[in-house]
Amino acid sequence: MKDLDNYKEAWKNQGSKDLKYSYNDIQEMLHKKSSSIVKWIFYISLIEFCFWIIISFAFDTDWDKINVSNRLYLLLGALTLVNYIIIAVFIVLFYINYKSISASSNTQKLMKDILKTRKTVYYYVLYNVAMLVCGFALVLYFIFTSEDFLNQLQTARPESSLNSSLILAILISTIIVAVIVVLLLGFYRLIYGILLKRLKENYKELSKV
Amino acid sequence: MVKDLKHRFTEDLEKNQNIIHKVCRAYTTSDSAHKDLFQEITIQLWRAYPKFRGDSKFSTWAYRVALNTAISLYRKSKRQIETSEIYDNLKELEFKDYDDEKDQQVKLLYKAIRQLSDIEKALCLLYLDDKSYKEISKTLGITEVNARVKMNRTKTKLKELLNA
Structure with a gap:
């Protein structure tokens, strides 16, 4: 490595031509805002938390419109309560992970902490999507088994049998739910894909022996 | 305070x-x-x-x-x-004023380093600044053995880029 040692010498004596910032320049920089990916992750995560909390509130009011039995109403109430507890746990976990991110950790730990924080939000989103699908399934079950709906279906499609009309209705609603889920997860992957592609690659490279 | x-x-x-x-x-x-x-x-x-x-x-x-x-x-x-191209050309102009051998070497070093991956760049900088393997492993959060392996690969790559 003799060649490199030669370059090393030159490297050590460099500096005179580099840009120099004055005391005042540096003081001014301290007032500027960070544009780091951690800040982006934090804001996007906040939006996600708010988005899914609003969605669960929206679903909360929907249950009243459906004529459900008392026992089922209690069950749904309990489920909603569990849902809020789980959301609160996710927010606490996110906060703990977010706080552990420190620029003065070693490089591998820093990357691990950033990815861990993101993963918390990823699981939060997956959980909410699963709840959304369950919610849809329940609502659709009540609609499809209600007499009002079955009567309407028969009036709307008198030429077909009730069973085939029902299968068609189930199929259409399943496709709509699937499209919503794919769009939601796709949008989510896109945002984080753009934000974390380089970090993931670097983490993989650093961890590889 | x-x-x-x-x-x-x-x-x-x-x-x-x-x-x-x-x-x-x-x-x-x-x-x-x-x-x-x-x-x-x-x-x-x-x-x-x-x-x-x-x-x-x-x-x-x-x-x-x-x-x-x-x-x-x-x-x-x-x-x-x-x-990036404009920047390199600007640097070229900048270096014309002080173009002795050492400056040329620093310029070539940066040109080569920029072609490395983010992790290799870090290894390269730590090597050029004479950091020990212990310090490199502490900075990057990897074992000393891993640091040595990665460093050898990076040095070879850097040498190839400098001689290209």
Whole structure:
């Protein structure tokens, strides 16, 4: 490595031509805002938390419109309560992970902490999507088994049998739910894909022996 | 109190800014991106400064934060890629004034380093600044053995790029 040692010498004596910032320049920089990916992750995560909390509130009011039995109403109430507890746990976990991110950790730990924080939000989103699908399934079950709906279906499609009309209705609603889920997860992957592609690659490279 | 801390920090950084400029020059390809990254590193350093206990030198600590920011926190803008050629040409002009052999070597080094991956760049900078394997493994969070293996590969790659 003799060649490199030669370059090393030159490297050590460099500096005179580099840009120099004055005391005042540096003081001014301290007032500027960070544009780091951690800040982006934090804001996007906040939006996600708010988005899914609003969605669960929206679903909360929907249950009243459906004529459900008392026992089922209690069950749904309990489920909603569990849902809020789980959301609160996710927010606490996110906060703990977010706080552990420190620029003065070693490089591998820093990357691990950033990815861990993101993963918390990823699981939060997956959980909410699963709840959304369950919610849809329940609502659709009540609609499809209600007499009002079955009567309407028969009036709307008198030429077909009730069973085939029902299968068609189930199929259409399943496709709509699937499209919503794919769009939601796709949008989510896109945002984080753009934000974390380089970090993931670097983490993989650093961890590889 | 905060004013005092700010004053001490600014003085420390002003004295040690050379290290940060080296990192910025290795990780960016335009003057505006260099300034952007320097600013982001300064912000990250200032945030972490209250927890800096002085059990290591300011320069060692700042080096680590600077590398971390360049590798994990900083978002490269697309503008950088587009202007990389202009930047290289500008640097060419800049170097004409002092074009002795050593300056030429530094210029070639940066040109080669910029072609390496983010992790290799960090290894390269740590090697050129004569950091021990113990310190490299502590900075990057990998074992000393892994640091040695990675360093050997990076040195070979750097040599190839310099001789190309």
